[in-house]
Amino acid sequence: MENIExxxxxxxxxxxxxxxxxxVCGTHERTISKYAIRDIISKDVQLLSGPGCPVCVTPAEDIDFAISLAKSGKVIASFGDMMRVPGTRGSLFDARSDGYDIRMVYSIDDAVKIAKDNPTLDIxxxxxxxxxxxPANAAALLREVPENFSMxxxxxxxxxxxxxxxxDTIVDGFLAPGHVSxxxxxxxxxxxxxxxxxxxxTGFEVLDVLLGIAMVQNQIESGRSCVENAYSRCVNVEGNLKAQEMMYLVFKKIDSKWRGIGMIEKSGLALKKEFEQFDAVNVYADIYEKAQHEKKVSDIDNNQNEMWEGCICAEILTARAQPAQCPLFGKRCSPKNPVGPCMVSLEGTCYNWYKYTHNKGI
Ligand code: SF4
Structure with a gap:
């Protein structure tokens, strides 16, 4: 008897x-790559990976600014995934190897604790x-935060x-990300x-992904385009109103640059004026201006996608290419020696293709 899958x-x-x-979710790509979903469904149904990896779309200039802050004596607290993502002049990991104080944390609360435990340091x-x-980052700023902490x-x-x-992309339908939703x-x-x-x-089990694909396929077949929910065990129409309230108490929407894509209107968050004492761009405005100037004269200033030569992460993030089409994939670029951001993170498309399709032994 056939099971549901x-x-x-x-x-x-x-x-x-x-x-x-x-x-548009790195965890969806992980499920699709890990369980070879592309291989078990018809080749006519193409599954494209979009910009669903947060560290991949973080602009190089933000990484450069973090490194400039570290070089000015501040302590940078970062998620581990971000450590090896290259900016225009190296990564946070490179800066740590050079002796600057860059610490890996699992949450903003870890960073706040470092600040509380080290009142003479700027975190x-x-x-x-x-x-x-x-929302979790907003919640932390709504609690008591020491003066030596910024974000x-x-x-x-x-x-x-x-x-x-x-x-910009030839796409017929989307699987929307379960976590974000x-x-x-x-x-x-x-x-x-x-x-x-x-x-x-949809969610992240094989069954969730297959159900999502079948439901998109069904909408296309019947000439409909609407939002359907295959993840109702976790997602509802209005979402988590408390989390949204906290988020917009602290942040405001701004036009924002996505690495590999460019500026997108109202696609980012900045701290509101009431929280400017915690805004690193405001607190360290002189270092920020200097980092911006250095970017203007850097090697890849004219490359608006902020990728190193030969890296096609911009095409990967917009599904105009697949990792195997990159000449560096599995050769000069691997998870141990990533050239571009898509090979760094567990949520990166190149990382998942490498791990599950290229070399199962990493
Ligand atoms: S394989 Fe490496 S160099 Fe090629 S697109 Fe992916 S991250 Fe960039």
Missing amino acids: QKLISRINEHAAPIRIMH VFFGIGFETTA LTSHKLMPPAMEILTE TIIGTYPYNSVSERGFPIVV
Whole structure:
């Protein structure tokens, strides 16, 4: 007897017509790569990986600023994934190897604790991530935070990026990210589906992904484009209102630069004026200005995608290419020696392709 997964695979394959479904979540890519979902469904149903890896889309200039702060004697507290992502002049890991004080943390609370335990040091927390991590960072700033703590804010918002992708990328429908959707709900994707793109919010089990694919396929077949929810055990229409309230007490929406994509209107978060005493750009304005100037004269200033020569992460992040098409993939670029951001993070497309399709032994 067929189990549910087999039934879904049969359904997808029986109804297969050439379509391109993009996900915008690193964890979706991990499930798809790890369980070889591309190999078990019809080749007509292409699964594209979009800009779903937060460290991959963090602009090089923010990494450069963090390194400049470290070189000025501040302590940088960063998530581990961010450590090896290259800026224009190396990574945080390189700077730590040079002797600067850069510490790996698992949350903003770890960084606040470092600040409390070391009142003579200036601690800067590198706050990155999508709507999933922003509420926790906001919550920390709403609690008691010591004066020697500040935050370099580089949060991104997913729905505006999906809108841009509908203009620049050949895509027929989206799998929306489950984690982000637990916070924002399903309604913010209406602006994307109203452009004629089916969207299904889904989770991270193989069954979730297969169900999401079948539901997008079904919308396309029936000529519909709406937002559907295949992850109702965690996501509802309005999302987590308390988390949203905290997020927008502390942050405001701003136009924001995505590495590999460029500026996207209202796609990022900055600290509100009431929190400017914790805003590293404001507290260390002189260092920020200097870092901006140095970027203007750096080697890759004219490369608006901020990628090193030969790296096609900009194309990977917008699904215009796949990792195997990069001439450096598995040769000069690997998880041990990443050239571009997509090979660094567990959520990076190149990393997952390498780990699950190129070399299972890493
Ligand atoms: S394989 Fe490496 S160099 Fe090529 S696109 Fe991916 S991260 Fe960039």
